[in-house]
Amino acid sequence: MKQILLDRYGQPEDGLRCADVPDVGAPAAGEVVFEVLAFPINPADISFCRGTYRLKPELPATPGAECIGRVTAVGAGVTHVKVGDLVINLQRENWTQERRVKGEDVIAVSDGIDIQQAAMLRINPATALLLLTDIVPLKPGDWVIQNVANSAVGRLVIRLARPRGVKTVNVVRRESLFGELKALGADVCVIDGPDLAEVVKTQTHGAPIRLGLDAVSGRATARLSACLAEGGVVCNYGSMTSEDPVMSRSALISGGLSLVGFILGRGLATRSLDQIRAIYADLGQQVAKGNLSAPIEMIYPIEDIKEAVAHAQRGERSGKILVAPNGPV
């Protein structure tokens, strides 16, 4: 079978190759084997390949934080999934054609779901949900501001905020995105820049903003924090600039703002397996109904992994880059 191997940390397309490796073999008791139908290339995967992610295993290693698969065999004692089921995998190393994992690591998703969207179910929808539930208690009428609003996470935040009555200010890098974000339910859309706080104040008529979601870092964190009401919270959950977040002392001391961090794994670790399965059952249904989705720009075969990761690093994409390791999905 084919599997992606990272031989050296650095520029991702230089360090990755598509290798022929032995098949995974039959499942032992309690294990599940599934074929990988599709996986996305997320910013965290790029950072993993660069060697700047929190996990830096010995090489060669196989990247891939998420995927959608179809079960091809189950070991003795596995009852919660069966052959033919679509599953997401809670474990990594998914840039491959086939996986053999512990049964408890896979969660079945409804067969009616769009396979391409299901490939992106594990990380970004749950991230968007927990950013809205776990950082500050939000009630209907509250305002949230976020940058990278046109990213997959950003779009999901807009979709999940709307039914909660939470209003969103959406910061992006180009005006041409305003129409599609407003169609998703964005209340206000603005362009990032030095005058962000004044523009946001005008657009929101000075409404207090309690939470800022930042995945750009660097000075962008300071610009976002300048939009928050006294006592507000900036949650840093990514760094598209590869910089550390910057906040002014006056925002922290005089403004009483807090800067906190979020990572999905820690958010899920506070929950039981049953609670995690319930979260994915709900998000999976919303994806199956089309309520939650992320646009896709291109799907590559696994052999073209270098082109795929190079594409995933381009700015101003219209959507995510996916790989379909076992043929078109």
Ligand SMILES: NC(=O)c1ccc[n+]([C@@H]2O[C@H](COP(=O)([O-])OP(=O)(O)OC[C@H]3O[C@@H](n4cnc5c(N)ncnc54)[C@H](OP(=O)(O)O)[C@@H]3O)[C@@H](O)[C@H]2O)c1
């Ligand atoms: N902490 C967690 O648990 C967690 C989980 C999931 C995702 N994340 C983070 O969430 C962020 C979004 O992920 P995603 O998968 O939704 O992304 P995505 O769909 O691949 O979109 C990438 C986004 O980053 C923007 N961007 C790229 N380079 C930038 C720069 N130098 N300055 C400002 N914006 C830039 C792009 O804007 P343009 O269209 O203008 O290029 C686009 O909005 C990433 O930082 C990711 O690491 C964190």
